[in-house]
Amino acid sequence: MLQPSEIGRALVITAHPDDVDFGAAGTVATLTDAGVDVTYCLITDGDAGGFDLTIARPEMAAMRRLEQTRAAKEVGVTSLIFLGHGDGRVVADLALRRDLSRVIRQVRPSLAIIQSPERNLDRIYASHPDHLAAGEASIAAVYPDARNPFAHTELVDEGLDAWTVPEVWVMGGRNPNAHIDVTDQVERKLRALACHETQHLDPSGVAERVRAWLGTTATQFGLPEGRFAEAFQVVDTR
Numbered sequence: 220m221l222q223p224s225e226i227g228r229a230l231v232i233t234a235h236p237d238d239v240d241f242g243a244a245g246t247v248a249t250l251t252d253a254g255v256d257v258t259y260c261l262i263t264d265g266d267a268g269g270f271d272l273t274i275a276r277p278e279m280a281a282m283r284r285l286e287q288t289r290a291a292k293e294v295g296v297t298s299l300i301f302l303g304h305g306d307g308r309v310v311a312d313l314a315l316r317r318d319l320s321r322v323i324r325q326v327r328p329s330l331a332i333i334q335s336p337e338r339n340l341d342r343i344y345a346s347h348p349d350h351l352a353a354g355e356a357s358i359a360a361v362y363p364d365a366r367n368p369f370a371h372t373e374l375v376d377e378g379l380d381a382w383t384v385p386e387v388w389v390m391g392g393r394n395p396n397a398h399i400d401v402t403d404q405v406e407r408k409l410r411a412l413a414c415h416e417t418q419h420l421d422p423s424g425v426a427e428r429v430r431a432w433l434g435t436t437a438t439q440f441g442l443p444e445g446r447f448a449e450a451f452q453v454v455d456t457r
Contacts, residue, residue, distance in 0.1 A: 220386075220388075220397045220453045221329065221330055221385075221386050223249065223250055223253035223254075223255055224253065225329070226250065226253075226255045226329050226330045227255070227256065227328075227329055228255070228256045228257075228258070228326060228327060228328040228329060228330075229247075229250055229255050229256070229257045229258070229328050229329070229330040229331070229332065230257075230258050230260060230322065230323065230326045230328040230330070230331045230332070230384075231243065231247065231257060231258070231259050231260065231331075231332040231333075232260045232262070232319060232322075232331065232332070232333050232334070232353065232357045233259070233260075233261060233262065233333075233334055233350075233353060234261075234262050234263055234306075234309055234334065234347065234349035234350050234352070234353040235261070235262075235263055235265045235268065235283075235306065235347075235349065236261055236264070236265040236268075236283040236284065236286055236287035236290075236415065237265070237268075237283075237286070237287065237290070237412070237415040237418055238334065238350065239259060239332075240290050240294075240408065240411040240412045240414075240415065241412065241429070242334070242345075242390035242391055242449070243332055243388075243390050243449055243451075244290070244293075244294050244404075244407070244408040244411045244412070245294075245399065245401025245404040245405060245407070245408040245433070245447070245449050246332070246388075246399040246401060246404075246449050246451075247294045247295070247296060247332075248293075248294040248295060248401070248404040248407045248408065249399055249401060249403075249404055251294060251295030251296060252295065252404075255330075256298070257295070257296045257298070258296070258298040258299070258300065258322075258326050258328070259287070259291055259296055259298070259299045259300065260299075260300045260302065260319070260322045260326075261284075261287060261299065261300070261301045261302065262302050262304050262309055262315070262319075262349070262353050262356075263302070263303070263304050263305060263306040263307075263309060263349065264280035264281075264283055264284055264301055264303060264306065265279070265280065265283035265287075265306050266279050266280035266283070266305070266306045267279075267305075267306035267307040268283060268306065268417065268418055269282075269283075269417040269418060270417075270420060271417070274417075279417065280306075282417055283415070283417060284301060286414050286415045286416060286417065286418075287299065287414075287415070289414040290411040290412070290414035290415060291411070293407050293410045293411040293414065294404070294407050294408070294411055300322055302315075302318050302319075302322075304318075306349065307348075307349060308349075309348070309349040309352040309353055309356075310352055311336075311351075311352040311353075311355035311356040311359065312356075315352075315356040316356050316359050316360050316364050316371075317364070317371040317373075317374070319356055319357055319360035319364075319365075320360045320364040320365040320370065320371050320374060321371075321374055321377070321379060323360055323361065323365040323382055323384060324365055324374060324379035324380065324381065324382045325379060327382050328384055329384070329385055329386070330384070330385075330386050330387070330388065331357065331361055331384045331386075331387045331388070332387075332388045332389075332390060332451070333353070333354055333357035333358060333361075333387055333388075333389055333390070334350045334351075334353050334354040334357070334389070334390060334391055335350070335351070335354045335389050335390065335391045335392035335393070335452070336351055336354035336355035336357075336358060337351070337354075337392055337393055338351060339391065339392065339393045341393070342391060345391035346391075350391065354389070357387075358387065358389075358454075361384045361387055361456055362384075362456050365381065365382050365383070365384065366381050366382060366383040366384075367381060368380070368381040383456075383457070384456055385455070385456060385457045386453065386454065386455060386456060386457075387453070387454040387456055388451035388452070388453055388454075389451055389452040389453075389454060390449070390450075390451055392451075392452045394452050395436075395450035395451055395452050396451075396452055396453055397450070397451050397452070397453045398436065398437070398440040398442075398448040398449065398450045398451070399448060399449050399451070400437070400442060400446060400447070400448050401433065401447050401448060401449050402437075402445075402446045402447045402448075405430065405433065405447050408429070409426050409429065412425055412426070412429065413425075413426075430447070433447035433448060433449065434446075434447055436448045436449065436450045
C-alpha cells in the first residue's frame with residue numbers, strides 16, 4: 220500500500236456528490252495533510268437526490284455541486300471535475316471510460332480511489348447501481364484504457380499522453396485488505412458530510428451512524444477501542 224509520502228497526486232472518482240465523504244473523506248484529509256494533491260472527479264451532479272419534490276432537477280444539480288465543493292474544502296480539496304452524466308443513469312460504457320481516461324491523463328495521479336464494481340449485499344447502500352457502474356468504468360479506465368495510447372485515440376489528439384496509475388484503493392467493497400486510521404480526521408469528515416444539506420433528513424443520525432461504522436472498521440483491523448478507520452481493497456495495477 221502506497222504511503223502518503225509516496226503519493227504526489229491522487230484522484231478520487233465517485234458517482235455522486237457525497238459518495239467520497241461517506242467512503243473516504245477521512246483518508247482524503249490524511250492525504251492532503253501530508254501534502255498530497257487530491258482531485259475529485261464526480262461522474263454525476265446528483266440531480267436525482269434529495270427529498271424536496273418542489274426543487275427542479277437542474278436546481279438540485281447546482282445545489283449539489285456547491286455542497287460538494289464546500290465539503291471538499293473541509294478536507295483540503297479544491298480541485299473538482301464534474302462530468303455531468305445523468306444521476307441514476309450511469310452506465311459503464313465506452314463513453315464513460317473515455318471521459319475517465321481523459322481525467323486520468325489530465326491529472327496523472329499515482330493513486331486512484333474508486334468505488335467497488337462488485338455488489339455487496341451486506342452493504343446495499345454502497346452497491347447503488349451508479350456506484351457499481353462508476354467502479355467498473357473507473358477500473359477499466361485505469362487498466363487498460365488510460366495507459367494504452369491506442370485506446371480512445373482522440374485523447375492523444377487532444378494532447379493527452381497515456382498514463383499508468385500504479386495503485387488503486389477500492390472503497391465499499393467486500394474484501395478490504397487495508398485501512399487508514401482516521402481518528403484525528405473524524406470531525407473533518409463529519410463536517411464534510413454535513414455540507415450535503417439536501418441529502419440529510421436527520422443530520423445528527425448521520426454522524427452517529429458514521430462513527431459506528433468507522434469504529435467497527437477499526438475493530439476489524441485490530442485497532443484499539445476508541446479509534447476510527449476507513450477500509451479499502453488495495454489493487455496493485457503496475
